[in-house]
Amino acid sequence: MPLTSDFSLGKVDVAMTPRERFEEFLQTRGKRITRQRRMIVEHVCSHHEHFDAEQLLEGLRKTPDGATASRPTVYRTLAELVDAGLLRKMVLGGRAVYEHDYGYPQHDHLHCSGCQSLIEFSSDELVRIRDAVASRHQFRAQGHRLIITGLCAACRSGRSKPRVQDRI
Amino acid sequence: MPLTSDFSLGKVDVAMTPRERFEEFLQTRGKRITRQRRMIVEHVCSHHEHFDAEQLLEGLRKTPDGATASRPTVYRTLAELVDAGLLRKMVLGGRAVYEHDYGYPQHDHLHCSGCQSLIEFSSDELVRIRDAVASRHQFRAQGHRLIITGLCAACRSGRSKPRVQDRI
DNA sequence: TTGTCTGCAAACACTTTGCACTTTT
DNA sequence: AAAAGTGCAAAGTGTTTGCAGACAA
Numbered sequence: 001m002p003l004t005s006d007f008s009l010g011k012v013d014v015a016m017t018p019r020e021r022f023e024e025f026l027q028t029r030g031k032r033i034t035r036q037r038r039m040i041v042e043h044v045c046s047h048h049e050h051f052d053a054e055q056l057l058e059g060l061r062k063t064p065d066g067a068t069a070s071r072p073t074v075y076r077t078l079a080e081l082v083d084a085g086l087l088r089k090m091v092l093g094g095r096a097v098y099e100h101d102y103g104y105p106q107h108d109h110l111h112c113s114g115c116q117s118l119i120e121f122s123s124d125e126l127v128r129i130r131d132a133v134a135s136r137h138q139f140r141a142q143g144h145r146l147i148i149t150g151l152c153a154a155c156r157s158g159r160s161k162p163r164v165q166d167r168i
Numbered sequence: 169m170p171l172t173s174d175f176s177l178g179k180v181d182v183a184m185t186p187r188e189r190f191e192e193f194l195q196t197r198g199k200r201i202t203r204q205r206r207m208i209v210e211h212v213c214s215h216h217e218h219f220d221a222e223q224l225l226e227g228l229r230k231t232p233d234g235a236t237a238s239r240p241t242v243y244r245t246l247a248e249l250v251d252a253g254l255l256r257k258m259v260l261g262g263r264a265v266y267e268h269d270y271g272y273p274q275h276d277h278l279h280c281s282g283c284q285s286l287i288e289f290s291s292d293e294l295v296r297i298r299d300a301v302a303s304r305h306q307f308r309a310q311g312h313r314l315i316i317t318g319l320c321a322a323c324r325s326g327r328s329k330p331r332v333q334d335r336i
Numbered sequence: 337t338t339g340t341c342t343g344c345a346a347a348c349a350c351t352t353t354g355c356a357c358t359t360t361t
Numbered sequence: 362a363a364a365a366g367t368g369c370a371a372a373g374t375g376t377t378t379g380c381a382g383a384c385a386a
Contacts, residue, residue, distance in 0.1 A: 032340055032385050053375080070343045075376060091259055094351090095375060110307050121301050129297070130316050133289050138321035139278050146314040148298050153306035200360050200365060221350080238368045243351060262376090263350060 018045050018086050018102050025084035036069040040077045044087065050099045050118050053078060090145060092118075108146040114155030186213050186254050186270050193252035204237040208245045212255065218267045218286050221246060258313060260286075276314040282323025 016024065022041050026033055043059055051059070053074055060068050069077070078098060081087040088101035092111065097118075107122035126146065134141035184192065190209050194201055211227055219227070221242055228236050237245070246266060249255040256269035260279065265286075275290035294314065302309035 030340080034341060034385070036342070072344085072377075073342060076341090091262070094259065110302065110305055110309075112307070113310065119305055119307070121305065123297055123301060125297055126294070129291055129293055130314075133291060134278065134316055134318060137278055137287055137289065139280070139287070139316070139318050140324055141278075141316050141318040142281065143318070144314060144316040146298075146312060148302055148307070148309050148312040150302060150307050150309040150311070156308055198365080202360070202366060204367075240352075240369085241367060244366085 018100075021102060022081065022084050022086055025080070031080075035067070036073050037077055037080075039063070039067055040069060040074065041081070041086070044081065044098075044100075048100060050097050052095050052097050056098075090147075092116075092147075108144075108148075110148045110150065110152070112152040112155055113149050114151050117152060119152065186268075189270060190249065190252050190254055193248070199248075203235070204241050205245055205248075207231070207235055207237060208242065209249070209254070212249065212266075212268075216268060218265050220263050220265050222263075224266075258315075260284075260315075276312075276316075278316045278318065278320070280320040280323055281317050282319050285320060287320065 019041050022037075023033055025031075026037070039060060040056070043056065043063065047059065053071070056078070057069075057071060057074050060074070078087065078089075078096075082089050082098075082101075086100070086102045087098045089096050089098055090109075091097070093116070105122060106127065107120045108126065110119040110121060111117075112119070126144075130141055130144050133139075187209050190205075191201055193199075194205070207228060208224070211224065211231065215227065221239070224246070225237075225239055225242050228242070246255065246257075246264075250257050250266070250269075254268070254270045255266045257264050257266055259265070261284070273290055274295065275288045276294065278287040278289060279285075280287070294312075298309055298312050301307075
Protein backbone atom coordinates (compact mmCIF):
# COMPACT_ATOMS: atom_id res chain seq x y z
CA MET A 1 0.00 0.00 0.00
CA PRO A 2 1.35 3.36 -1.03
CA LEU A 3 0.96 5.32 2.14
CA THR A 4 2.34 8.84 2.14
CA SER A 5 5.92 9.56 2.49
CA ASP A 6 7.38 13.00 2.34
CA PHE A 7 11.05 13.07 2.73
CA SER A 8 11.61 16.77 2.73
CA LEU A 9 10.39 18.60 5.80
CA GLY A 10 8.75 18.75 9.21
CA LYS A 11 6.09 16.21 10.02
CA VAL A 12 7.29 13.19 8.21
CA ASP A 13 4.57 10.69 8.59
CA VAL A 14 5.77 7.79 6.63
CA ALA A 15 2.38 6.33 7.27
CA MET A 16 -0.78 7.98 8.47
CA THR A 17 -2.46 6.59 11.49
CA PRO A 18 -5.57 4.62 10.67
CA ARG A 19 -7.72 7.48 11.95
CA GLU A 20 -5.98 9.94 9.69
CA ARG A 21 -6.24 7.66 6.77
CA PHE A 22 -9.95 7.23 7.32
CA GLU A 23 -10.51 10.96 7.63
CA GLU A 24 -8.63 11.51 4.44
CA PHE A 25 -10.71 8.86 2.80
CA LEU A 26 -13.87 10.59 3.93
CA GLN A 27 -12.75 14.05 2.96
CA THR A 28 -11.68 13.13 -0.51
CA ARG A 29 -15.18 11.84 -1.10
CA GLY A 30 -17.13 14.70 0.38
CA LYS A 31 -18.16 12.54 3.28
CA ARG A 32 -18.42 13.95 6.76
CA ILE A 33 -16.61 13.20 9.93
CA THR A 34 -19.41 12.48 12.32
CA ARG A 35 -19.49 11.52 15.95
CA GLN A 36 -20.50 7.98 15.03
CA ARG A 37 -17.78 7.50 12.46
CA ARG A 38 -15.21 8.82 14.89
CA MET A 39 -16.43 6.50 17.64
CA ILE A 40 -16.34 3.53 15.36
CA VAL A 41 -12.81 3.99 13.98
CA GLU A 42 -11.63 4.70 17.46
CA HIS A 43 -13.15 1.56 18.81
CA VAL A 44 -12.06 -0.58 15.93
CA CYS A 45 -8.51 0.68 16.19
CA SER A 46 -8.24 -0.08 19.86
CA HIS A 47 -9.28 -3.71 19.52
CA HIS A 48 -7.11 -5.92 17.48
CA GLU A 49 -9.03 -9.15 17.28
CA HIS A 50 -11.39 -10.33 14.61
CA PHE A 51 -14.93 -9.18 15.12
CA ASP A 52 -18.31 -9.02 13.48
CA ALA A 53 -20.88 -6.26 13.24
CA GLU A 54 -22.77 -7.41 16.30
CA GLN A 55 -19.69 -7.50 18.46
CA LEU A 56 -18.75 -4.02 17.38
CA LEU A 57 -22.21 -2.80 18.21
CA GLU A 58 -22.04 -4.32 21.67
CA GLY A 59 -18.55 -3.01 22.15
CA LEU A 60 -19.75 0.51 21.44
CA ARG A 61 -22.56 0.22 23.95
CA LYS A 62 -20.14 -0.93 26.64
CA THR A 63 -17.98 2.11 26.07
CA PRO A 64 -17.43 4.31 29.18
CA ASP A 65 -19.45 7.23 27.87
CA GLY A 66 -22.13 4.86 26.67
CA ALA A 67 -22.41 6.60 23.34
CA THR A 68 -23.61 4.35 20.55
CA ALA A 69 -24.35 4.11 16.90
CA SER A 70 -27.26 2.33 15.37
CA ARG A 71 -26.96 -0.98 13.66
CA PRO A 72 -27.36 0.44 10.16
CA THR A 73 -24.69 3.01 10.85
CA VAL A 74 -22.35 0.33 12.07
CA TYR A 75 -22.85 -1.64 8.88
CA ARG A 76 -22.46 1.44 6.74
CA THR A 77 -19.29 2.47 8.49
CA LEU A 78 -17.79 -0.98 8.35
CA ALA A 79 -18.25 -0.93 4.60
CA GLU A 80 -16.47 2.41 4.47
CA LEU A 81 -13.62 1.13 6.57
CA VAL A 82 -13.22 -1.74 4.16
CA ASP A 83 -13.27 0.67 1.21
CA ALA A 84 -10.75 2.84 2.95
CA GLY A 85 -8.46 -0.15 3.27
CA LEU A 86 -8.49 -0.18 7.05
CA LEU A 87 -10.39 -3.39 7.44
CA ARG A 88 -10.58 -6.62 5.58
CA LYS A 89 -13.78 -8.56 5.43
CA MET A 90 -14.23 -12.28 5.27
CA VAL A 91 -17.24 -14.51 5.53
CA LEU A 92 -17.27 -17.27 8.09
CA GLY A 93 -20.22 -19.36 9.09
CA GLY A 94 -22.62 -17.13 7.26
CA ARG A 95 -21.65 -13.81 8.74
CA ALA A 96 -19.05 -11.19 7.90
CA VAL A 97 -15.98 -11.04 10.08
CA TYR A 98 -13.55 -8.14 10.02
CA GLU A 99 -9.89 -7.78 10.77
CA HIS A 100 -7.34 -5.02 10.51
CA ASP A 101 -5.80 -4.59 7.12
CA TYR A 102 -3.95 -1.32 7.36
CA GLY A 103 -0.28 -1.70 8.00
CA TYR A 104 -0.77 -5.40 8.57
CA PRO A 105 1.03 -7.93 6.49
CA GLN A 106 -0.88 -10.26 4.21
CA HIS A 107 -1.81 -13.41 6.04
CA ASP A 108 -4.21 -16.30 6.10
CA HIS A 109 -6.06 -18.27 8.72
CA LEU A 110 -6.45 -21.50 10.54
CA HIS A 111 -10.05 -21.82 11.65
CA CYS A 112 -10.86 -24.19 14.48
CA SER A 113 -14.17 -25.87 13.89
CA GLY A 114 -14.41 -26.67 17.57
CA CYS A 115 -14.10 -23.28 19.25
CA GLN A 116 -14.34 -21.14 16.11
CA SER A 117 -11.08 -19.42 16.92
CA LEU A 118 -8.97 -17.96 14.16
CA ILE A 119 -5.23 -18.26 14.10
CA GLU A 120 -3.25 -16.15 11.67
CA PHE A 121 -0.27 -17.26 9.69
CA SER A 122 1.51 -16.16 6.60
CA SER A 123 3.45 -17.92 3.97
CA ASP A 124 5.44 -16.41 1.16
CA GLU A 125 5.39 -19.69 -0.61
CA LEU A 126 1.64 -19.49 -0.74
CA VAL A 127 1.73 -16.16 -2.50
CA ARG A 128 4.14 -17.60 -5.00
CA ILE A 129 1.82 -20.48 -5.72
CA ARG A 130 -1.08 -18.10 -6.05
CA ASP A 131 0.62 -16.03 -8.68
CA ALA A 132 1.85 -19.05 -10.56
CA VAL A 133 -1.62 -20.58 -10.67
CA ALA A 134 -3.21 -17.32 -11.70
CA SER A 135 -0.91 -16.66 -14.57
CA ARG A 136 -1.26 -20.23 -15.72
CA HIS A 137 -4.97 -19.47 -16.17
CA GLN A 138 -4.60 -16.03 -17.76
CA PHE A 139 -6.06 -14.67 -14.58
CA ARG A 140 -5.08 -11.44 -12.87
CA ALA A 141 -4.99 -12.23 -9.18
CA GLN A 142 -6.17 -9.40 -6.97
CA GLY A 143 -6.01 -11.28 -3.74
CA HIS A 144 -6.72 -14.59 -2.16
CA ARG A 145 -8.12 -16.13 0.92
CA LEU A 146 -6.99 -19.39 2.38
CA ILE A 147 -8.75 -20.87 5.34
CA ILE A 148 -7.47 -24.10 6.74
CA THR A 149 -10.13 -25.74 8.86
CA GLY A 150 -9.47 -28.25 11.54
CA LEU A 151 -9.07 -28.58 15.26
CA CYS A 152 -6.79 -26.51 17.42
CA ALA A 153 -4.66 -28.08 20.11
CA ALA A 154 -7.15 -27.28 22.86
CA CYS A 155 -10.14 -28.68 21.03
CA ARG A 156 -8.27 -31.78 20.02
CA SER A 157 -7.55 -32.63 23.60
CA GLY A 158 -11.21 -32.47 24.44
CA ARG A 159 -11.25 -29.53 26.85
CA SER A 160 -12.76 -26.69 24.92
CA LYS A 161 -15.83 -24.54 25.04
CA PRO A 162 -17.48 -25.20 21.70
CA ARG A 163 -19.18 -22.10 20.43
CA VAL A 164 -21.72 -21.32 17.73
CA GLN A 165 -22.12 -23.97 15.10
CA ASP A 166 -21.73 -22.90 11.50
CA ARG A 167 -25.06 -22.12 9.97
CA ILE A 168 -23.85 -22.03 6.44
CA MET B 169 -12.46 -39.03 -12.53
CA PRO B 170 -12.27 -42.51 -11.07
CA LEU B 171 -15.80 -43.72 -10.73
CA THR B 172 -16.14 -47.44 -11.17
CA SER B 173 -13.47 -49.76 -12.44
CA ASP B 174 -13.76 -53.50 -12.26
CA PHE B 175 -10.71 -55.68 -12.43
CA SER B 176 -11.63 -59.25 -11.64
CA LEU B 177 -15.07 -60.55 -12.27
CA GLY B 178 -18.63 -59.59 -12.88
CA LYS B 179 -19.77 -56.33 -11.38
CA VAL B 180 -17.01 -55.46 -9.00
CA ASP B 181 -17.51 -51.85 -8.27
CA VAL B 182 -14.47 -50.78 -6.41
CA ALA B 183 -16.31 -47.54 -5.96
CA MET B 184 -20.04 -47.10 -5.83
CA THR B 185 -21.74 -44.72 -8.14
CA PRO B 186 -22.82 -41.51 -6.46
CA ARG B 187 -26.43 -42.71 -6.48
CA GLU B 188 -25.48 -45.94 -4.81
CA ARG B 189 -23.40 -44.20 -2.29
CA PHE B 190 -26.23 -41.87 -1.41
CA GLU B 191 -28.67 -44.73 -1.04
CA GLU B 192 -26.26 -46.52 1.22
CA PHE B 193 -25.86 -43.36 3.23
CA LEU B 194 -29.60 -43.09 3.61
CA GLN B 195 -30.14 -46.70 4.47
CA THR B 196 -27.48 -46.84 7.14
CA ARG B 197 -29.27 -44.01 8.86
CA GLY B 198 -32.78 -45.31 8.62
CA LYS B 199 -33.62 -42.62 6.10
CA ARG B 200 -35.90 -43.33 3.19
CA ILE B 201 -35.38 -43.27 -0.51
CA THR B 202 -38.11 -40.97 -1.69
CA ARG B 203 -39.11 -39.70 -5.08
CA GLN B 204 -37.71 -36.27 -4.24
CA ARG B 205 -34.37 -37.53 -3.02
CA ARG B 206 -34.01 -39.69 -6.09
CA MET B 207 -34.85 -36.79 -8.40
CA ILE B 208 -32.37 -34.56 -6.70
CA VAL B 209 -29.37 -36.91 -6.75
CA GLU B 210 -30.18 -37.75 -10.32
CA HIS B 211 -30.28 -34.14 -11.32
CA VAL B 212 -27.22 -33.19 -9.36
CA CYS B 213 -25.23 -36.06 -10.83
CA SER B 214 -26.07 -35.14 -14.36
CA HIS B 215 -24.89 -31.57 -14.08
CA HIS B 216 -21.29 -31.01 -13.31
CA GLU B 217 -21.04 -27.29 -12.76
CA HIS B 218 -21.21 -25.37 -9.53
CA PHE B 219 -24.72 -24.48 -8.50
CA ASP B 220 -26.74 -23.06 -5.66
CA ALA B 221 -30.04 -24.13 -4.12
CA GLU B 222 -32.09 -21.85 -6.33
CA GLN B 223 -30.51 -23.12 -9.51
CA LEU B 224 -31.16 -26.67 -8.49
CA LEU B 225 -34.77 -25.85 -7.75
CA GLU B 226 -35.19 -24.24 -11.17
CA GLY B 227 -33.38 -27.11 -12.81
CA LEU B 228 -35.81 -29.57 -11.29
CA ARG B 229 -38.80 -27.62 -12.52
CA LYS B 230 -37.41 -27.56 -16.06
CA THR B 231 -37.09 -31.33 -16.04
CA PRO B 232 -39.01 -33.13 -18.84
CA ASP B 233 -41.54 -34.73 -16.50
CA GLY B 234 -41.92 -31.47 -14.67
CA ALA B 235 -41.72 -33.17 -11.30
CA THR B 236 -40.39 -30.97 -8.53
CA ALA B 237 -39.41 -30.79 -4.94
CA SER B 238 -40.15 -27.93 -2.62
CA ARG B 239 -37.56 -25.44 -1.57
CA PRO B 240 -37.24 -26.83 1.97
CA THR B 241 -36.78 -30.33 0.61
CA VAL B 242 -34.07 -29.12 -1.73
CA TYR B 243 -32.22 -27.52 1.15
CA ARG B 244 -32.66 -30.59 3.32
CA THR B 245 -31.43 -32.90 0.61
CA LEU B 246 -28.45 -30.73 -0.24
CA ALA B 247 -27.38 -30.96 3.38
CA GLU B 248 -27.65 -34.73 3.19
CA LEU B 249 -25.63 -34.86 0.01
CA VAL B 250 -22.94 -32.90 1.73
CA ASP B 251 -23.04 -35.25 4.71
CA ALA B 252 -22.90 -38.20 2.39
CA GLY B 253 -19.74 -36.79 0.87
CA LEU B 254 -21.22 -36.33 -2.57
CA LEU B 255 -21.19 -32.58 -2.57
CA ARG B 256 -18.96 -29.95 -1.15
CA LYS B 257 -20.37 -26.65 -0.01
CA MET B 258 -18.76 -23.26 -0.09
CA VAL B 259 -20.03 -19.79 0.55
CA LEU B 260 -19.65 -17.15 -2.11
CA GLY B 261 -21.29 -13.77 -2.20
CA GLY B 262 -23.56 -14.59 0.68
CA ARG B 263 -25.04 -17.81 -0.60
CA ALA B 264 -24.03 -21.45 -0.53
CA VAL B 265 -22.59 -22.90 -3.70
CA TYR B 266 -22.18 -26.64 -4.24
CA GLU B 267 -19.86 -28.73 -6.31
CA HIS B 268 -19.21 -32.44 -6.72
CA ASP B 269 -16.93 -33.95 -4.18
CA TYR B 270 -17.28 -37.66 -4.72
CA GLY B 271 -14.54 -39.19 -6.78
CA TYR B 272 -13.24 -35.76 -7.55
CA PRO B 273 -9.75 -34.74 -6.66
CA GLN B 274 -9.13 -32.03 -4.11
CA HIS B 275 -8.93 -28.67 -5.80
CA ASP B 276 -9.30 -24.98 -5.24
CA HIS B 277 -10.71 -22.04 -7.15
CA LEU B 278 -10.06 -18.90 -9.03
CA HIS B 279 -13.04 -16.63 -8.65
CA CYS B 280 -13.56 -13.88 -11.20
CA SER B 281 -14.97 -10.81 -9.55
CA GLY B 282 -16.19 -9.57 -12.91
CA CYS B 283 -18.36 -12.40 -14.16
CA GLN B 284 -18.42 -14.46 -10.96
CA SER B 285 -17.16 -17.51 -12.78
CA LEU B 286 -15.22 -20.17 -10.93
CA ILE B 287 -12.19 -21.87 -12.38
CA GLU B 288 -10.83 -24.97 -10.70
CA PHE B 289 -7.22 -25.80 -10.19
CA SER B 290 -5.24 -28.02 -7.93
CA SER B 291 -1.82 -27.84 -6.49
CA ASP B 292 0.01 -30.48 -4.54
CA GLU B 293 2.39 -27.88 -3.29
CA LEU B 294 -0.52 -26.12 -1.66
CA VAL B 295 -1.50 -29.19 0.30
CA ARG B 296 2.07 -29.52 1.46
CA ILE B 297 2.07 -25.95 2.68
CA ARG B 298 -1.24 -26.50 4.39
CA ASP B 299 0.02 -29.42 6.37
CA ALA B 300 3.26 -27.72 7.25
CA VAL B 301 1.47 -24.64 8.53
CA ALA B 302 -1.03 -26.70 10.48
CA SER B 303 1.51 -28.79 12.29
CA ARG B 304 3.54 -25.71 13.07
CA HIS B 305 0.49 -24.50 15.01
CA GLN B 306 -0.39 -27.79 16.68
CA PHE B 307 -3.44 -27.81 14.52
CA ARG B 308 -5.03 -30.85 12.95
CA ALA B 309 -6.01 -29.79 9.45
CA GLN B 310 -9.24 -31.33 8.23
CA GLY B 311 -9.42 -29.43 5.01
CA HIS B 312 -8.86 -26.08 3.46
CA ARG B 313 -10.33 -23.68 1.03
CA LEU B 314 -8.34 -21.34 -1.13
CA ILE B 315 -10.07 -18.85 -3.30
CA ILE B 316 -7.98 -16.61 -5.47
CA THR B 317 -9.98 -13.60 -6.52
CA GLY B 318 -9.23 -11.50 -9.53
CA LEU B 319 -10.22 -11.02 -13.13
CA CYS B 320 -10.42 -13.70 -15.74
CA ALA B 321 -9.05 -13.17 -19.22
CA ALA B 322 -12.45 -12.23 -20.64
CA CYS B 323 -13.26 -9.69 -17.97
CA ARG B 324 -9.83 -8.17 -18.15
CA SER B 325 -10.25 -7.43 -21.80
CA GLY B 326 -13.46 -5.54 -21.12
CA ARG B 327 -15.98 -7.75 -22.92
CA SER B 328 -17.85 -9.57 -20.23
CA LYS B 329 -21.34 -9.80 -18.90
CA PRO B 330 -20.97 -8.84 -15.28
CA ARG B 331 -23.36 -10.77 -13.10
CA VAL B 332 -24.65 -10.45 -9.58
CA GLN B 333 -22.60 -8.27 -7.33
CA ASP B 334 -21.39 -9.75 -4.08
CA ARG B 335 -23.72 -8.97 -1.26
CA ILE B 336 -21.44 -10.08 1.46
C1' DT C 337 -27.84 26.94 4.34
C1' DT C 338 -26.82 22.98 2.01
C1' DG C 339 -26.32 18.56 1.57
C1' DT C 340 -24.78 14.48 4.09
C1' DC C 341 -25.79 11.29 7.98
C1' DT C 342 -28.43 9.12 11.22
C1' DG C 343 -31.93 6.12 13.19
C1' DC C 344 -36.07 4.02 12.71
C1' DA C 345 -38.80 0.69 10.77
C1' DA C 346 -39.39 -2.04 7.09
C1' DA C 347 -37.50 -4.75 3.47
C1' DC C 348 -34.20 -8.16 1.89
C1' DA C 349 -31.96 -12.65 0.47
C1' DC C 350 -31.06 -16.92 1.88
C1' DT C 351 -32.04 -20.61 4.83
C1' DT C 352 -34.44 -23.14 8.50
C1' DT C 353 -38.43 -24.80 11.25
C1' DG C 354 -43.24 -26.26 13.11
C1' DC C 355 -46.74 -28.88 11.88
C1' DA C 356 -50.48 -31.51 9.54
C1' DC C 357 -50.53 -34.60 5.91
C1' DT C 358 -48.39 -38.01 2.71
C1' DT C 359 -45.25 -41.81 1.76
C1' DT C 360 -42.07 -45.31 2.36
C1' DT C 361 -40.99 -49.38 4.78
C1' DA D 362 -49.34 -49.56 11.16
C1' DA D 363 -45.35 -47.07 12.30
C1' DA D 364 -41.89 -43.95 11.23
C1' DA D 365 -39.87 -40.74 8.34
C1' DG D 366 -40.50 -37.21 4.65
C1' DT D 367 -42.94 -33.56 2.39
C1' DG D 368 -44.84 -28.96 1.56
C1' DC D 369 -46.73 -24.98 3.27
C1' DA D 370 -46.43 -20.97 5.66
C1' DA D 371 -44.03 -18.73 9.00
C1' DA D 372 -39.90 -17.70 11.49
C1' DG D 373 -34.81 -16.76 11.56
C1' DT D 374 -30.40 -14.51 10.67
C1' DG D 375 -27.49 -11.23 9.01
C1' DT D 376 -27.60 -7.23 6.27
C1' DT D 377 -29.54 -3.37 3.52
C1' DT D 378 -32.72 0.49 2.34
C1' DG D 379 -36.31 4.46 2.22
C1' DC D 380 -37.13 8.31 4.41
C1' DA D 381 -37.83 12.21 7.78
C1' DG D 382 -35.46 14.57 10.97
C1' DA D 383 -30.51 15.76 12.83
C1' DC D 384 -26.16 17.53 11.98
C1' DA D 385 -21.49 18.72 9.80
C1' DA D 386 -19.44 21.86 6.64
